[in-house]
Amino acid sequence: MTDVSNKIREEAGKLLEKGEVDVIIGFEKGSIPLSATPCFIRNEADIEKLIWNEYCGNNLSLYLSKARGKIGIIAKGCDTRAIVELIKEKQVQRERIVIIGVPCEGMLDRKRIMIRCQSRNITGIEDQGRQLLITGDSLNVAVEKDEFFYPACQVCANRNPVMCDVFIGNTIEEQKTDEFTDVTDFNEKPSEERWAYITDEIDRCIRCYACRNACPLCYCKECFVDATQPQWVGKTIEQSDTLSFHIMRSIHLAGRCIECGACERACPVMVDIRKLNRKMSADVKNMFGYKTGLDIDQPAPLSVFKPDDSEEFILDI
Amino acid sequence: MGNKETSWEPKIIAFLCNWCSYAGADLAGVGRMQYPANVRVIRVPCSGRISPFFILSSLQNGADGVLVSGCHPGDCHYLTGNYSARRKFALLKSQLEHIGIEKERVQFTWVSASEGGKFAEVINRVTETVKALGPAKRLVKKCL
Amino acid sequence: MDYRIIKKSKITEYLNNLINEYVIFAPIEKDDIVLYDRIKSGDEVILDYSNSVNSPKEAVIPQLETLISCKNNEDITCVKEHLDEQKRFLLFGARPCDARSLLFLDKVFNDEKCRDVYYMNRRNALTIISLGCTRPQETCFCTTTGGSPFSSEGSDLLFVDIGDDYIIQVITEKGAELVEKLDLENTQNDELTKMDIVINKSKARIEPEMELKILKDKLDSSFEGSAWEILTEKCLSCGICTYHCPTCHCFDMIDEETKGKVERIRLWDSCQFPHFTMQTSGFNPRPTYKERYRQRIMHKFSYCFDNYNMAGCVGCGRCVSQCPVNLDIRQVLTAFYGKHEEIRL
């Protein structure tokens, strides 16, 4: 990891020095244990702040439509997929960004690790490769990293950047996880059980919209959920309103969601939002043969059609 | 209460394209074809005009079933409205089923202006299936 | 002060005895996360926890509440005010910072000039039992904002963990009444000594980081300036820091129509949302994350002193630990306080 951090600093330094970019969007050390935080580097003297580790979970591409000037961005596999979609949707111009791609072997879920540590004060973290030895206030636990990678990372099929200008580190082997077995498994459960699961999750939602705001593809200036003329969705936290928000969000992201899991990571109450978005990704792939964020020239699936698209769901009499 | 149960009639919202299905419904009426009176028709300019929101809002606000009907593929007045709509509807229907809403509550079909008979049949079928499901409970907005 | 003692193993039983008389809010574990919620039985409560994800403000300002409703009854329109007599409310196991937050909310909603009857209705029925913090978290900074891990401000009773028992400090009349009802034993001297040791040990762990009066001056003089932009650039403008903050209290009012009934509903709102200040004309005085985040800080650490002579933050650390981009309020404050490295453009 330190190698990668050093390499990132080196490359970022060059870009700033040569004036090829005005800002580097990357990660710096977080203020609490087990964290890293987005940072914006405009000054060569700040280059040293840049780091790379297993807590760099945020999808930085969300800042692209916001930042001005020429941007250098540190991007994991999923981040580059988001960039592909953002360029396709004309939210950022390819010429305006320099992508520093970094392969990613999975990011660790701080919240779940903290739960494992009973949210106690952590004073020491020893990285043993596959294990973290965490010590602190009446605390002494060994955390198997494999169990604590984010759910999205566990099924990620694009750990290497799909598009980049500078590549850092070595290409890693991709996981063979592209079958959406999680979606099919869930679909096989009885409808009552599915409804119970979904509503149980949704009932925890407080409608803070962190999921939407952390999502790189949720860049709308005015989200449907905020609109009042007309008001599409009720503003209450009643189950029907909250669920409608989530269903509609998943529909708006159909064929656009790049499965980074940023939404789920941001959620303060750990709502399983990906249950909805993964379903859409699976459908878009199975019905329209489209996988998001891979090919800059392939048109978005809901902007096109084929005359012989499946009619299986049409009531035929 | 028992009495109420047996006499319960489902409320079904039908979004009908002006150029085909709405005219089809008219034809069924003119031809005095029998079909249940459970549907409330909302006329739209094209099936492509129907946002998934319309369907969700209907379910939220007390519809027991929703029917969307447009021109047959290839016959859309605006050429491709129904093709684009078809992709959207396929996803919406699949998503609703995924989260546990009975899949028969939301139905899509194509009915042309000359298919009065088909229209009546569709309404019959949809009403029957929704009736068999009973009143909608999931996603329905509650009074607070 | 009056002290009592209670066996930890007896807590469940006591709570169960109270459950018919009180609506009890307590920390419980739900899908792995700790939340304050209404309990149905004493054994749901967890006592060995750091702090909850949500704040207990839900007990006095619920996220969603119907104020009035109207309905057409034949030809007459009936309007009903939803101000029913409140069952007695018990907030059990709140952290001292959260108990203090209620004192702050009182200043907002129980102001002489404008008193919120809905709030007061619940507040008057509320008794607060808080649980001192023997193990403050890394994110806690209550001492900076005027509290402490064993502060009794805002509590009716304060529990101090001394191993197998809790020492109960009886703070208010309401607390005394509850203690009488439960018929609890008095304490021995050696138990009180134990208590003092626990309290001092914990207090020593969180030193105040700054002087709030000085901070206020510094903030007031840096309202303009590029520091805000630089410090908040990563903010997502989500509602987490405000919704889970025990002292944030902004709300919106909407009219909802369902099945022929119209309800006027009050719900939480957040100064971090762009729509919060959006005016009908389309003009937004706080158009970006910078202005919005600045408002949150200025409100808590400057305007609240002007209005209530108290900080609008109790240092619970929720916004620190839950912010999805780790925008740490403590770092922002120290940056202005001057201890932080120079803020670069």
Ligand code: SF4
């Ligand atoms: S982040 Fe979580 S709590 Fe917030 S709106 Fe999204 S699902 Fe709801």
Ligand code: SF4
């Ligand atoms: S919906 Fe969630 S998983 Fe999909 S792109 Fe947005 S943040 Fe990533």
Ligand code: SF4
């Ligand atoms: S500071 Fe963090 S929690 Fe608050 S609005 Fe910004 S991103 Fe959300």
Ligand code: SF4
């Ligand atoms: S501002 Fe943050 S630390 Fe202060 S009371 Fe609110 S949530 Fe707690």
Ligand code: FES
């Ligand atoms: S005009 Fe009928 S579906 Fe487009």
